[in-house]
Amino acid sequence: MVTQKDVAKLAGVSISTVSRVLNGSSLVDGETKKNVESAIKKLNYKPNLVAYGLRAKSSKLIGLILPELVHQAYSMIAQYVETRASDKGYSMILGVHRNDPECEKWLIDDFQRRNVDGIILQPVHDEPHTSANLKEYTRVPMVLYGQSFSSDQMGTVQLDNYKAGIMAAEHFVKLGHRHIACTAGPINMEYLRERLNGFRDGLTKHNIVISQQDICACELNYQVPGVVSGQRAVMQFLDGRDRKDYPTAIWAHNDLVAVGIIKELHQRKIRVPEDVSVIGMDNMVLTDMIYPPLTTIGQPLEQMATMSVDILLKEIELKEQYVPENIRMEPQLIIRQSTGKYSENVI
Amino acid sequence: MVTQKDVAKLAGVSISTVSRVLNGSSLVDGETKKNVESAIKKLNYKPNLVAYGLRAKSSKLIGLILPELVHQAYSMIAQYVETRASDKGYSMILGVHRNDPECEKWLIDDFQRRNVDGIILQPVHDEPHTSANLKEYTRVPMVLYGQSFSSDQMGTVQLDNYKAGIMAAEHFVKLGHRHIACTAGPINMEYLRERLNGFRDGLTKHNIVISQQDICACELNYQVPGVVSGQRAVMQFLDGRDRKDYPTAIWAHNDLVAVGIIKELHQRKIRVPEDVSVIGMDNMVLTDMIYPPLTTIGQPLEQMATMSVDILLKEIELKEQYVPENIRMEPQLIIRQSTGKYSENVI
DNA sequence: GTGAAAGCGCTAACAG
DNA sequence: CTGTTAGCGCTTTCAC
Numbered sequence: 001m002v003t004q005k006d007v008a009k010l011a012g013v014s015i016s017t018v019s020r021v022l023n024g025s026s027l028v029d030g031e032t033k034k035n036v037e038s039a040i041k042k043l044n045y046k047p048n049l050v051a052y053g054l055r056a057k058s059s060k061l062i063g064l065i066l067p068e069l070v071h072q073a074y075s076m077i078a079q080y081v082e083t084r085a086s087d088k089g090y091s092m093i094l095g096v097h098r099n100d101p102e103c104e105k106w107l108i109d110d111f112q113r114r115n116v117d118g119i120i121l122q123p124v125h126d127e128p129h130t131s132a133n134l135k136e137y138t139r140v141p142m143v144l145y146g147q148s149f150s151s152d153q154m155g156t157v158q159l160d161n162y163k164a165g166i167m168a169a170e171h172f173v174k175l176g177h178r179h180i181a182c183t184a185g186p187i188n189m190e191y192l193r194e195r196l197n198g199f200r201d202g203l204t205k206h207n208i209v210i211s212q213q214d215i216c217a218c219e220l221n222y223q224v225p226g227v228v229s230g231q232r233a234v235m236q237f238l239d240g241r242d243r244k245d246y247p248t249a250i251w252a253h254n255d256l257v258a259v260g261i262i263k264e265l266h267q268r269k270i271r272v273p274e275d276v277s278v279i280g281m282d283n284m285v286l287t288d289m290i291y292p293p294l295t296t297i298g299q300p301l302e303q304m305a306t307m308s309v310d311i312l313l314k315e316i317e318l319k320e321q322y323v324p325e326n327i328r329m330e331p332q333l334i335i336r337q338s339t340g341k342y343s344e345n346v347i
Numbered sequence: 348m349v350t351q352k353d354v355a356k357l358a359g360v361s362i363s364t365v366s367r368v369l370n371g372s373s374l375v376d377g378e379t380k381k382n383v384e385s386a387i388k389k390l391n392y393k394p395n396l397v398a399y400g401l402r403a404k405s406s407k408l409i410g411l412i413l414p415e416l417v418h419q420a421y422s423m424i425a426q427y428v429e430t431r432a433s434d435k436g437y438s439m440i441l442g443v444h445r446n447d448p449e450c451e452k453w454l455i456d457d458f459q460r461r462n463v464d465g466i467i468l469q470p471v472h473d474e475p476h477t478s479a480n481l482k483e484y485t486r487v488p489m490v491l492y493g494q495s496f497s498s499d500q501m502g503t504v505q506l507d508n509y510k511a512g513i514m515a516a517e518h519f520v521k522l523g524h525r526h527i528a529c530t531a532g533p534i535n536m537e538y539l540r541e542r543l544n545g546f547r548d549g550l551t552k553h554n555i556v557i558s559q560q561d562i563c564a565c566e567l568n569y570q571v572p573g574v575v576s577g578q579r580a581v582m583q584f585l586d587g588r589d590r591k592d593y594p595t596a597i598w599a600h601n602d603l604v605a606v607g608i609i610k611e612l613h614q615r616k617i618r619v620p621e622d623v624s625v626i627g628m629d630n631m632v633l634t635d636m637i638y639p640p641l642t643t644i645g646q647p648l649e650q651m652a653t654m655s656v657d658i659l660l661k662e663i664e665l666k667e668q669y670v671p672e673n674i675r676m677e678p679q680l681i682i683r684q685s686t687g688k689y690s691e692n693v694i
Numbered sequence: 695g696t697g698a699a700a701g702c703g704c705t706a707a708c709a710g
Numbered sequence: 711c712t713g714t715t716a717g718c719g720c721t722t723t724c725a726c
Contacts, residue, residue, distance in 0.1 A: 001719090003719060003720085004720070005719080005721070013696080013721085014696065014697045014698080015697090015698095015719090015721095016696075016697065016699095016720095016721080016722080017695085017696060017697080019720065020695095020696085020721095022720095022721095023721080027695060027696095028695070028696085029695055029696085032695080032696085035715095044720055046456060046460050047460065047719085048399055048462070048718095048719055049439065049457075049460045049461045049462075049718090049722070050400055050401050050406065050460075050461060050718090050719080051401055051702090051718070051719030051720040051721090052719080052721080053397055053399055053702095053720090053722075054397050054401055054703070054704090054718090054719080055701080055702050055719080055720045055722085056702090056720080056721065056723050057702080059397065061440075061461070065359055068426060069416070069423070069425050069429075070419075070422065070423065070426060070632075072417075072419075072422075074422075074470075075416045075417065075419075075421075075422030075425070076416070076417065076418050077441055077608075078422070078425070078441070079415060079416035079417060082441060082443050083415075083443065091440055091442070091457055091458075091461065092440065092441055092697080093408075093439065093441070094425070094429060094440070094441040094721055095429065095433070095439075096426055096430065096499060097436070109393060110438055111395075112393075113393050113394065113395055113396045113397075113437075114396045114408070114553050115395065115396075115397045116581045139348075162507055176718075187701050197648055209519075225632075226637070227636060256636075258564045259636045263636070266638070272581065285417075285572075286633040286636065287722085288574075289574060289603075289606045289633065289637060290611070290636060290637055290638075291613070291637075291638055296704090297579045305607075315386035348703090350702095350703055351703065351704070352703080360712080360715045361712065361714080362704085362705095362713090363704090363705080363706080363712075363714080363715095364711090364713080366704065366705060366706085367705095367711095368703095369705095369713085370705080373711070374711055374712095375712085376711060379711085386709090395702095395703055395704070396701085397703080397704090398704040398705090398718090399703080399704055399705080400702030400704090400718095401703080401704075401707045401718050401719070401720090402703080402704045402706085402717080402718050403703090403704080403705065403706095403718090406720080430701070433711085491716060510719065525723085585719085624701075629709095689707085695726105696725100696726085697724105697725090697726085698717105698723105698724090698726100699723090699724085700721105700722085700723080701720100701721090701722090701723105701724100701726100702720090702721090703716085703718105703719090704717100704718085704721105705718100706715100706716090706717095707714105707715085707716085707717105708714085708715080708716100708720090709712100709714080709715095709726090710711105710712085710713085710714095710715105
């Protein structure tokens with residue numbers, strides 16, 4: 001490894017001078033500056049970031065902690081965050097907590113011990129730990145991503161999940177549907193509750209009530225794939241009912257579940273969208289590949305990721321002065337072919 | 348930040364003693380040890396890894412560099428590497444080079460300046476840079492992932508792509524197909540050439556030759572989605588031919604392309620697998636969600652990722668003594684419903 | 695303008 | 711067994 005020392009020796013100056021030209025410090029003689037620079041080039045010297053960080057109390061490193069990477073929504077975030085961070089001169093250290101609070105804590109800890117300048121965290125969602133809770137063992141700037149709570153202690157970036165529910169509801173209503181069902185996912189997740197609330201409220205506004213039996217609180221653990229949850233949901237909605245009592249529209253709380261729903265409906269010779277309309281959630285690339293292409297609600301992932309980085313950097317820069325922002329991004333309805341007009345005589 | 352100094356003061360010992368109990372150094376008096384430990388607990392002291400790394404010349408950090416994260420094969424790798432590294436006491440810094448050689452170089456550099464203990468790299472594939480080439484600006488242990496070249500300078504882990512080609516060919520032959528086509532992807536990528544060679548050889552063994560017109564060298568840039576490439580391939584194979592001259596079996600060089608092929612075939616009222624059999628490549632989760640579920644060839648991603656980490660750690664440990672291993676993993680044929688027996692009278 | 699010296703938090707050699 | 715000292719590579723006073 002070539003160090004400042006080597007450069008200094010070659011240039012015939014002191015170490016601190018080298019440091020000065022490196023940091024573009026004022027007042028270095030033009031001649032010495034040139035000397036040093038040519039020595040740097042000749043030796044191909046690159047400042048060591050660890051030593052820099054130890055001294056300067058800034059590592060130019062941010063940490064990203066995600067539940068996992070398999071779902072596309074997560075891996076996209078990871079990529080977008082890396083890209084943005086990189087653009088801003090930061091590197092990214094990545095951790096995956098697999099929804100295990102212990103692991104999450106461990107990662108936060110590890111990152112701090114590595115002197116990260118800040119952390120972007122999508123918290124485990126089983127435990128509804130508050131931001132205050134988190135703040136307890138976090139002493140670096142932090143941005144909370146994708147969870148449905150606001151905080152006056154740190155920045156947060158999330159989707160407007162309530163709005164997503166409204167959008168799904170309105171789309172169904174506009175198409176003339178009256179008997180509408182949905183999957184809710186695990187109700188202990190705040191953001192899923194919000195979506196459900198939005199959905200419900202959106203329907204209520206048009207005097208449609210959604211019965212308890214038409215809400216499938218499918219579990220979401222990593223053992224049960226989303227597709228299977230979708231198939232199960234269809235069982236709940238259809239089994240033991242007369243055909244005329246089938247819902248004609250179903251909103252799934254994510255695209256994988258929607259795919260499962262469509263799959264199961266097909267198997268039962270129920271057509272999508274002629275007999276039943278389906279809306280998904282997330283706008284994964286696969287939604288455009290299945291038959292029929294899925295109407296779904298997209299999250300502006302790139303913006304959200306970019307925003308998270310920007311907020312974090314602001315937080316890093318402003319320190320105590322930073323006034324926490326709680327950003328909620330607009331979801332977007334993407335209409336494809338899994339939704340259609342309600343027609344009475346079909347079912 | 349609480350440091351060793353604080354612990355030392357509270358425990359009434361010297362800094363080095365604290366360091367000793369931390370590192371489980373031999374010969375520390377039982378009593379002092381207990382003192383120090385309780386002080387550590389009381390202050391909730393956590394050793395700073397940056398300072399440790401600067402001194403000990405080991406950061407317990409590895410770097411992972413991937414082309415991108417959007418394709419599932421990549422994000423899975425990232426997750427598996429993180430998990431394995433974490434299990435082994437390492438953290439992971441992640442970079443994405445988007446197939447830009449400049450960016451790749453920059454990342455390697457940045458990681459080294461951060462004193463990573465080693466790097467796992469999936470190189471950009473446009474430029475056929477050799478491992479020697481890479482070695483030039485890399486002075487930490489490195490494992491090459493997923494590229495089809497061996498190296499006597501560093502470890503490599505890759506799929507046996509030739510074998511994958513053989514497998515696809517044999518499956519088609521076994522089903523009775525004679526007129527067989529495939530997509531080859533960009534031919535400047537060695538691993539894709541290998542797949543094609545395997546495919547060709549597998550067919551040749553059964554006296555089947557694949558004509559140039561039945562090989563679609565679709566481009567793979569990030570502008571053209573795989574699905575579109577697949578649709579284009581179908582055009583090449585079918586347009587301007589008599590129906591009886593259609594190939595009855597197509598191997599796609601990845602699942603997305605396969606999906607595009609199936610989509611286009613459906614649009615032309617050609618049935619899969621009754622009229623045309625399709626095999627994909629990669630075994631992405633979506634393969635089980637489309638209709639018909641896709642027969643494909645899977646890579647043992649978890650094993651490959653785990654192996655990469657293990658090799659890298661071995662390389663880190665053994666240093667100069669490490670004898671580079673070039674691992675080739677077996678692909679696996681996953682038979683679903685997009686392939687069927689050839690029957691003459693169908694088309 | 696530039697060098698010498700101190701120190702970031704930690705480990706390791708050397709004395710005692 | 712334990713404290714003192716030096717030093718990892720860098721920045722930053724403080725003198726000159």
